[in-house]
Amino acid sequence: MTRRVTIADVAREAGVSLQTVSRVLNNKGEIRPETRSHILAIIERLGYRPNALARGLATHKTFALGLVMPDIANPFFSAIARGAEEAARQAGYSLLLFNTIEDPAREVEALGTLAAQRVDGLLLCSSRLPDDELRRRLSELPATVLVNRELTEPALSVIRVDNEAEARCAVEFLLSRARRTIAFLAGPVASHGGSLRALGYRRALEAAGIACDPTLVRPCIPHLDGGRSAAHALLSARPDVDAVLCYNDLVAVGALQACSEMGRRVPEDVAVVGCDDIMLAALVTPPLTTMRSDQRRMGDEGIGMLLRAINQPEAGPEKIILQPELVVRASA
Amino acid sequence: MTRRVTIADVAREAGVSLQTVSRVLNNKGEIRPETRSHILAIIERLGYRPNALARGLATHKTFALGLVMPDIANPFFSAIARGAEEAARQAGYSLLLFNTIEDPAREVEALGTLAAQRVDGLLLCSSRLPDDELRRRLSELPATVLVNRELTEPALSVIRVDNEAEARCAVEFLLSRARRTIAFLAGPVASHGGSLRALGYRRALEAAGIACDPTLVRPCIPHLDGGRSAAHALLSARPDVDAVLCYNDLVAVGALQACSEMGRRVPEDVAVVGCDDIMLAALVTPPLTTMRSDQRRMGDEGIGMLLRAINQPEAGPEKIILQPELVVRASA
DNA sequence: CACGCTGCCGTGAGCGATAACGGAATCACG
DNA sequence: CGTGATTCCGTTATCGCTCACGGCAGCGTG
Numbered sequence A, B: 001m002t003r004r005v006t007i008a009d010v011a012r013e014a015g016v017s018l019q020t021v022s023r024v025l026n027n028k029g030e031i032r033p034e035t036r037s038h039i040l041a042i043i044e045r046l047g048y049r050p051n052a053l054a055r056g057l058a059t060h061k062t063f064a065l066g067l068v069m070p071d072i073a074n075p076f077f078s079a080i081a082r083g084a085e086e087a088a089r090q091a092g093y094s095l096l097l098f099n100t101i102e103d104p105a106r107e108v109e110a111l112g113t114l115a116a117q118r119v120d121g122l123l124l125c126s127s128r129l130p131d132d133e134l135r136r137r138l139s140e141l142p143a144t145v146l147v148n149r150e151l152t153e154p155a156l157s158v159i160r161v162d163n164e165a166e167a168r169c170a171v172e173f174l175l176s177r178a179r180r181t182i183a184f185l186a187g188p189v190a191s192h193g194g195s196l197r198a199l200g201y202r203r204a205l206e207a208a209g210i211a212c213d214p215t216l217v218r219p220c221i222p223h224l225d226g227g228r229s230a231a232h233a234l235l236s237a238r239p240d241v242d243a244v245l246c247y248n249d250l251v252a253v254g255a256l257q258a259c260s261e262m263g264r265r266v267p268e269d270v271a272v273v274g275c276d277d278i279m280l281a282a283l284v285t286p287p288l289t290t291m292r293s294d295q296r297r298m299g300d301e302g303i304g305m306l307l308r309a310i311n312q313p314e315a316g317p318e319k320i321i322l323q324p325e326l327v328v329r330a331s332a
Numbered sequence C: 001c002a003c004g005c006t007g008c009c010g011t012g013a014g015c016g017a018t019a020a021c022g023g024a025a026t027c028a029c030g
Numbered sequence D: 001c002g003t004g005a006t007t008c009c010g011t012t013a014t015c016g017c018t019c020a021c022g023g024c025a026g027c028g029t030g
Helices: A007-014 A018-026 A033-046 A052-059 A075-090 A104-116 A131-138 A163-176 A192-207 A224-237 A249-261 A279-283 A295-311 B007-014 B018-026 B033-046 B052-059 B075-090 B104-116 B131-138 B163-176 B192-207 B224-237 B249-261 B279-283 B295-311
Strands: A064-069 A094-099 A121-125 A144-147 A157-161 A182-187 A217-219 A243-246 A271-276 A289-292 A319-322 A325-327 B064-069 B094-099 B121-125 B144-147 B157-161 B182-187 B217-219 B243-246 B271-276 B289-292 B319-322 B325-327
Touching: A007 A018, A007 A033, A018 A033, A052 B052, A064 A075, A064 A104, A075 A094, A075 A121, A075 A295, A075 B075, A075 B094, A094 A104, A094 B075, A104 A121, A104 A131, A121 A295, A144 A295, A157 A163, A157 A295, A163 A182, A163 A192, A163 A243, A163 A271, A163 A289, A163 A325, A182 A192, A182 A224, A182 A249, A192 A217, A217 A224, A224 A243, A224 A249, A243 A249, A249 A271, A249 A279, A279 B279, A295 A319, B007 B018, B007 B033, B018 B033, B064 B075, B064 B104, B075 B094, B075 B121, B075 B249, B075 B295, B094 B104, B104 B121, B104 B131, B121 B295, B144 B295, B157 B163, B157 B295, B163 B182, B163 B192, B163 B243, B163 B271, B163 B289, B163 B325, B182 B192, B182 B224, B182 B249, B192 B217, B217 B224, B224 B243, B224 B249, B243 B249, B249 B271, B249 B279, B295 B319
Parallel strands: A064 A094, A064 A121, A121 A144, A144 A157, A157 A319, A182 A217, A182 A243, A243 A271, A271 A289, B064 B094, B064 B121, B121 B144, B144 B157, B157 B319, B182 B217, B182 B243, B243 B271, B271 B289
Antiparallel strands: A094 B094, A289 A325, B289 B325
16 A cells, blocks of 8 residues: 555646545635545546545544444444444444443543543443543543433433333333232342332332341352352242342343243243343243333434534533333243 | 533643643643643543544544344344453444344445545444445445354455354254254345355255245244244244244244234144244243344454454454354243 | 725644654763 | 853644635636
């Protein structure tokens, strides 16, 4: 590869100034149609492509957005990514992807490099950072939208599912099916969504006049194996459990496995309910009763909010709280 | 947000030149330890962060890589992304993510913006572009590694699973289980992997002295629904089919659904075999017999190859062909 | 015919960093 | 004590582009 073609090459070849070429590139200012098409032809012939770095340096705009999430291999997040990429692309933005694998240090690092890259905005999913740390890091970025996480002062745009209602609704359903000893596999301790679900879980139990037994609530890694081992421990310690609400569908499927391994029938002995309704939920045996939320839409609308936050900062932050929907299948 | 801190601010504050600050930033040249720590302290205090754009413009290196794939929401690709992100991050590179959703025009567009962004390299997964078009586009990029796709002249680094062996092995297995009317749901027509699998499929049949019936091979969209409807059509047209090899596990699960809907027992009436061994494969009923390949490793090693292609271009392209492994479960 | 407008295009100064030199101290040493 | 080699740091020119001006035709107008 030789030196890349620059705007100067185009200008020289066309016998015009740099500025004129720049004008046709950006459709700015008046230009005679002939010179315009002449320059366009030369651009085409030379295979010129504007250098986004130089452009960004001059304009203070990169048309790049950051996408930070715990785990792109988790179907919940990969669906968000899918929606986000789609929306970003349509608006002419690129997406920088970062995985934090539930590690706060990596999250901080990701936010740092995004700041260095001078992205125009950030879509931050399920941040595990404490409030003040998060505030400090976000102050380096021009605009951010939080997914499944809230933060006040400064108020940020947020899109999330109503995790409290989600858990409450699930527990109410289990109660209506005459389950009385309902456990909760709560996911990562640092998860904002997890604590909200725990809240909804407790509220629903209290409303039914059932005492909340802390030994029925257990944190776990939000994956298959995490759910499986947590369910093992839970069912060993408390054989009387007749229902398990899970942090997400992966955990729920892990619980399903544990039940099968321990000879507990689902749903006869133990009812299992998940959250998210990922594709997998409908395909396991027994099919999973779960709380549905539209991940792709979250990504899509999240980017929409972000673009608005970038282009009309004076409009102030928005907040969208999506109501999950109970999907009853055989597992409960 | 006020103006960002620049290297000039740091230099002024420290009473040194720009170059000196730049030196401590890059650990280049000799610097007195005291000035060094002095500058470091000021950088810390001011919250200075080097502008990656400016740096990239000056050094002709962006420390960003492109990741282009058909569909990040597909578990096969999201696992690759997971591995790639991990490897890139460790090496100090960022990743720009693009989804093409099987659309060649979008793929071309993605390659274009990556060229404009002046990424240092590209990991291109399952490109659906014809050879010459692909060559033309890639000539704009400094280095690329192809995943599950080959290209000669110029020879590029490639990492892929041996799709031909994959299909051959699967068919041989089915033959060994006394299946004789073996169909193939072949995936997207433009898929390189798909044609290789078709080749392996045919070879295995020929080797067994079985004539290849073209009506048994059907393209399909590489998702659940695609597999489902293709299997429906197939089994209606050819009720004598006693085994189905599928483009990937998603298609296979779709085929499972179709069988169930049509009252065909799996594996008694119809054996189903998938490819990839995504997580889902082990969790459906019946569990899927499939050809395992390690996606995360592909992403990881792909980035490794890419970094080598970037830093030691004289070493020439590498080629890694992974041998898939038959995983026998209940579906066949 | 002088005047102001509008259409079209060029000039110079950044944007925030690094590359490539150059130069002033300090030091060892014959 | 002169002299080269180190050590440490500064100056200037780019990188490739856009911004804010300014300038010069050609036109209509009073």
